[in-house]
Amino acid sequence: MPDFVDEVVLHLTAGDGGNGCASVHREKFKPLGGPDGGNGGRGGDVVLEVDSRVRTLLDYQRRPHRAADKGQQGQGHNRDGAQGTDLVLGVPDGTVVTSPDGEQIADLVGVGTRIVIAQGGSGGLGNAALASPKRKAPGxxxxxxxxxxxxxxLELKTIADVGLVGFPSAGKSSLIAALSAARPKIADYPFTTLVPNLGVVEAGDVQFVVADVPGLIPGASSGKGLGLSFLRHVERCSTLVHVLDCATLEPGRDPITDFEVIEEELRAYGEATGVDLTERPRIAVLNKVDVPEARELADMVEPMLEERGVRTLRISAASHEGLRALSFAMAEVVAADRASRPEAEPTRVVLRPRELGSSAFEVKEVGQNTFRVVGEKPTRWVRQTDFSNDEAVGYLSDRLNRLGIEDALTKAGALPGAEVHIGDDDAVVFDWDPTIADTGGAIGPRGTDRRLG
Incomplete structure (x- = not known):
């Protein structure tokens, strides 16, 4: 099992709201105690929050199904049900949240940033809350x-100021280990680095984060090797540093060819994703100049890179030659980028109660004398109704009539006995009788509503 995961699909379920309670107060010498059923508790939300202790999405790959607690049912004596506990899922800094079809929902940057990704259901009203002068004891x-x-x-895009790019075994891991306190795995074979490594570097009064981006080879932008999986980690870097191996013995490899290949992969990735990486400031470092042959090659290559407008430095991660100059060069570019950005304005959070639904609805004819009513309010009301209780069905009929659904069905051409579906999925089917009028809530004694005959 890998210890680093930067992309995963989560299946989330917020808590259902608890049912309201239908109860009548009973006490000696008080035969008409009245309704005292409490409301159901609200279901828990599912919240995504940036947590500094979380570095990978591995836990969510192992357990992708997550659910918040349900709200508790209301009880007699006007006792409301307990609310479901919110489920707070910690994610790494730089996590992008998208829908399965690729539409971005949120970009979570900064410790403490959070989003309610799935809202819990509202609790049902108890009969005490449903009582009115015309319906004094709802059953x-x-x-x-x-x-x-x-x-x-969830897709993790590493938060770093500088991205080290280059072929496998070019010395990126050795460089980040020499510049910072990071201790990545280092060995002389392709794809030693299987996860992005981060290191904090200080140069003067500038502190910045450097990321070692692994797996870039020809064809990486189209999915070859490991590159496609990790190129996304370059997107947030303000500066790119090409680490060029001047001591490679592989046939067909040289610093200029390596530079051109990596540039082409960055360009192709930008075309595929819309993120232009070729305009980022870049520095080329000629690594392993502690080897005499490599130093000679660096003498030949450096002017060629300078002609391309790329600032070039010679270094040796092994002997630490040129590392101080490199750290200050990177700090200069990072500081300039930070200064060019506008100051972030303080975020003002406005808290609003959850909208309970629009009263708008639409009546569609879907067949011969068959109609579908689509709207948030009627769909919610249907979900809240206990169809095993005749009085509850009568209450739903009154609500739908007051909303104007009966008039809308008449205008749509519905005839007596029309089949009416309310809702999209799992719709409830009614046989419509236009002769039934709104009773205004005066339905008489429990179980005697004439509309239920």
Whole structure:
């Protein structure tokens, strides 16, 4: 099992709201105690929050199905049900949240940044809350609403100021180990580095983060090798440093060819994703100049890179030659980039209660004398109704009539006995009787509503 994962699909379910309670107060010498059923508790939300202790998405690959707690059912004596506990999922800094079809939902940058990705369902009202002067003792309560259920894709894009790019075994891991306190795995074979390594570097009063981006070979931008999996980690880097191996013995390899190949992969990746990496400031470092043959090659290559407008430095990660000059060169570019950015304005958070749904609805004719009613409010009301309770069904009929659905069906050409579906998925089917009028809430004694005959 790998110890680093930077892309995963999560299956999230927020908590369902608890059902309301239908209860009548009973006490000696008080035969008409009245309704005292409490409301159901709200279901818990699913929250994604940037946590500094989380560095990978591995835990979510192992357990991709996550659910928040449900709200508890209301009880008698006006006791409301307990709310479900929110499920807070920690994610690494730089996590991008998208829908399964690729639409971006959020870009989570900065420790403490959070988003409610799935909202818990509202609890159902108890019969105490449903009582009114015309319905003094409701014999029913509303059901809780289901919580949101959705799939999201999490993609980690490393937060770093400088990205080290280059062929495998070019010395990127050795360089980041020499510049910082990071201790990546180092060996002389392709793809030694299987995860992005981060190191903090200080040069003067500038502190910045350097990332070692592994797996860049010809064809990386089209999925060859490991490059496609890790090129995304370059996107947030303000500066790119080409680490060029001047001591390679592989046939067909030389610093200029390596530079051109990596540049082409960065350009191709930008065309595929819309993120132009070729305009980022770049520095070329000619590595391993502690080897005499490599130093001679560096003498030949350095003017050629300078002609291309690329600042070039000679270094040796092994002997630490040129590392101080490199760290200050990177710090200069990073400081200039930070200074060019506008100051971030303080974020003002506005808290608003959750919208309970628009009253707008639409009536569609879907067949011969068959209609579908689509709208947030009628769909919610249907979900809240206990269809095993006749009085609750009558209450739903009153609500739908007051919303104007009966008039809309008449205008749409519905005839008596029309089949009416309310909702999109798992719609409830009714046989429509236009002769039934709104009772205004005066339905008479429990179980005697004439509309239920």
């Amino acid at each position: 029913f309560a509303l059901k809780g609403e289901p919580g949101d259920a959705l799939d999201v894709r």
